[in-house]
Each structure stands twice: as C-alpha cells, then as structure tokens.
Amino acid sequence: MDTVAVIVFVLLFAAVTVLGFMAARWRSGDLAVLHEWGLGGRRFGSWVTWFLLGGDLYTAYTFIAVPALMFGAGAIGFFATPYTILAYPILYMVYPKLWKVAHRHGCVTAADYVRRRFDNRWLALAVAVTGILATMPYIALQLVGMQVVIGALGFPTSGFAGELPLIIAFVILAAFTYTSGLRAPAMIAVVKDVLIYIAVIAAVIIIPEHLGGYAKVFAAVPKAKLLLATPPAGNWGSFSAYATLAFGSACALFLYPHSITGVLSASSANVVRRNAAYLPAYSVVLALLALLGFMAIAAGVASMPQFAGGFKLYSNNFAIPALFLASFPSWFVGLAFAAIAIGALVPAAIMSIATANIFTRNIYREFISPNCTDAQESSMAKFISLVVKVGALVFIFAIPLQYALWLQLLGGVWIIQTLPSVILGLFARMLNGWALLLGWVAGFAWGTDLIISNHFAPIYPLHLMGTVIPCYIALIAVVVNIVVSFVLSPVLNAVCPGPRELA
Secondary structure: OOHHHHHHHHHHHHHHHHHHHHHHHOOOOOOOOHHHHHHHHHOEOHHHHHHHHHHHHOOHHHHHHHHHHHHHOOHHHHHHHHHHHHHHHHHHHHHHHHHHHHHHHOOOOHHHHHHHHHOOHHHHHHHHHHHHHHHHHHHHHHHHHHHHHHHHOOOOOOHHHHHHHHHHHHHHHHHHHHHHOOHHHHHHHHHHHHHHHHHHHHHHHHHHHHHOOHHHHHHHOOHHHHOOOOOOOOEOHHHHHHHHHHHHHHHHHOOOHHHHHHHHOEOOHHHHHHHHHHOHHHHHHHHHHHHHHHHHHHHOHHHOHHHOOOOOOOOHHHHHHHHHHHHOOHHHHHHHHHHHHHHHHHHHHHHHHHHHHHHHHHHHHHHHOOOOOHHHHHHHHHHHHHHHHHHHHHHHHHOOHHHHHHHHHHHHHHHHHHHHHHOHHHOOOOOOHHHHHHHHHHHHHHHHHHHHHOOOOOEEEEEEOOEEEEEEHHHHHHHHHHHHHHHHHHHHHHHOOOOOOOO
16 A cells, blocks of 8 residues: 555545535525525536536546556547547537526426426436436446545455445545535536646656657557457448447437536526537547556556556556556655546536436426425435435445446436437427337337347447448437337327427
C-alpha cells in the first residue's frame, strides 16, 4: 500500500464529502418539494449544468472501461468518442423543446412528459420501468470503477476488507444525497471534473514523453488493435459494427433518466442549447483518455514485476491504474485515483435521484397514492434513493460482475425503446399512445431475445440482400419499435384517438 497516495486520496474524498453536505444551503430551496430536491429547483445555469452533465455522462466506469477496451480489444473501443460527439446535435435539436414542455407542465421525469403527452398511464409506466431497469446496473458499475482504484491503492478487492471502503463511500453518498438532493452532485461535479482534466492532460503529456513519444506508442500497438479489421467481400464487418455502435449509443445517451434529470435541472432551454455546444470539450478529454489504453500496451504494464505479487493485472480494468502507478509519483496517483472515485460518486448520486424521481412520480403517485402531498412525495423520493443505493451495493457484492455487464448491455437496448415516445412524440402529432406501447413491447422483446440468443454480444450479423451487416442490436430493436408504432398509429387513432400534441 502506497501511504502517500492513500492519504491524498482520503483527503480529497473527505473534501468532497464536506461539499456534499454544504450543498443543501447552496441556492437553497424547499427540499420538501420534489422538483427542488430532485431537480435543484430547475435553477442551474450554463456552467453548473455543464459540470453536472459532464459529471453525469463521463462516469468512473467510463474512465476505466474505455481505455481498458482500447487496451484489450483495440480500435473498436474508440467508438465511444464519435458517439458522444453525435449525441450533442441530438441534444441541441430535441431537448430544449422537451425542457420547455416539461417546465410548462411541471414534469420531473420523461415518463411525466409521456403521461401528459399521450394521456396513457400504461405507456408512461412502461417508460418509467424501462428507465429504472436501465439505470440500476449502471449504478452498480460505478462501484466497479471505484473498486478498481481502491484495489490499485493496495486495499483488498474481496472479502469484508474489500467491501468496507465501498460501503463507507456509499453511506457517505447516501447521506449527502438525502440531505442535499441534486445540489450535492452538481457542486461535487465541479471538483471532479477539474481533477479529471488535470489527471488526463498530465497523462497525455508526461506518459508519452517517458515512452519516447507518440510515434513509439503507436508503433508498440499490434496492427490488429491499431486499426479496424478490413471486412471481407459481402460483409461490412467491423466498419458497420463501429458505426452502428456509435450511432445507437448516441441516440440512447440522453434518454437515460440521469441524463434527462441533468437536462431538466437547467434554468432555461437556452442553457440546454449552450451546453450542446460546450459539452464536446469532454469528448476531447475522452479521446485523449482512450489513448491511455494504447500507452498501457506500449508501457507493457501486464508484464511489470510489481504487478506480479499482491496487486495483479488480472483484468483489463486495471490497465490504467497500473499505468499511473508506473508513471507518476505517489501524490499524483492519489489525485488521479481520487478523481476516478469521485467520478463514481457524482453519476451514482444523480442516477439514484433520477430513479427515485421516477418511482415516486410515476409509480407511487400515479398508482399507489395519487392524493399524496408534496412533502410525502419528496420524502418517498429520498427513501427510494437510499433503497436504490443499497440495491446497487447488494448487486455488486452478491452477483458476479459479468451479470452486471450483461444487464448494463441490456439496459442500452431497453432505454432506446423509449425514443419513439420521448423524442418522436415531441414532433410527430399522429402517434398514438397505445401504438407506442405496442411498439415498445415489440422492440423490448425483440432486442432482449436477440441479445440473449447472441450470447450477450452487442453486435448481431444482419443478412440483407446477400450482404452481412453486423449491427448494434439496440438499433435493430428500436427500428422494429418505430415501424410498429407508425404502422399502428393511424389504425388506433381511428378507434381510440389520444391527444394530438402537448402545447
């Protein structure tokens, strides 16, 4: 165990804990009202929203998994960079309108909007349940990112000794989220992002210098990992796999409940538009971060003798911590690892708040206690946020990591099934709520079946007119969903017409 690194790590973690509790008095509002607790009163300006969305979308698992994928699988892992770039034009074109409608009608979640837009509580329930199912494994994977850096500091990664640091971290998270709501992760996100920028910029300058320059870094990467494989005749191969992964992921990114929570907490539609222009700065950092996977290959971290004993490079997820341990002094390792651990707290807090908002507004208030007061609604949300965090801990301790990864993969297939209701519903007046519900069922079932039958591989080989087109399963499933929704809408509008538009 590196004592200096551990001390720096603990001090920074303690500092953000204090910030989390102080956040309750920042831009203070009545936290007994759900939109104050769960959306920060919808008062976050451009810069706070930028940090909040950045902290929300670029998670601890992202900073571990993307370079780990580059380290293990090579160039295909770089799809994460274009997909975040593609997401921002969608944010600019679609979500300011969603913000306006949600603000006008007091919507706290996407399912709230769907309920009002289509006057169909069952479609809203489907959107709500999808959001919860897609988010839960995402929260658990933040623990994986935290677990990796705690292990890299020298702590055990199994048994009660390995679980205790995670338990302490999530007790702290639960406490300041309960007391401060969305204001806590918004304030902490500023610190987290500053630390991440420092760590990444230092890494992409100093590590290549130690390795002899970028030319030597790329020269050390096997050709099979450096470029996408050229597809054979009659097969689009890795080219279509890469493109559909990027496009499908971009379509899904801002449908996740934590993303929508970040958007709806903005103070105006113009703040959302400005952030669509500002947020690509994070994509630059992500691209640089992805290159750390190639640097880990060039540095030969898997064969370094210091990782042959108590700390083993037994997973690609340890590639980047190993690279930092081999390249930087202890104090900077502590700073970088703290940035990653704090990068788990911020999205986990927002995800738990978003999930609590959904359960409280779209299940509890809609089906269980429609006459509850605002204070009862807020209290239920706070309680559910605690339950969600405990569930994530139990999930990661009791269930093998592979299952969490499979469920997170399924989550991407599921959440994109809300696209017709949430996004297309903003623009297509002819869509019918019941048709959208049937489309959701078709897309959800088709996508789940394809993933399972494909042994949880995200790419499925489509055979079209004699050509094999490997395609991201989520994209296939949502196309089925959209077709069913648009084909059935005219028929069902004649039988049971719903609202044409939500002003």
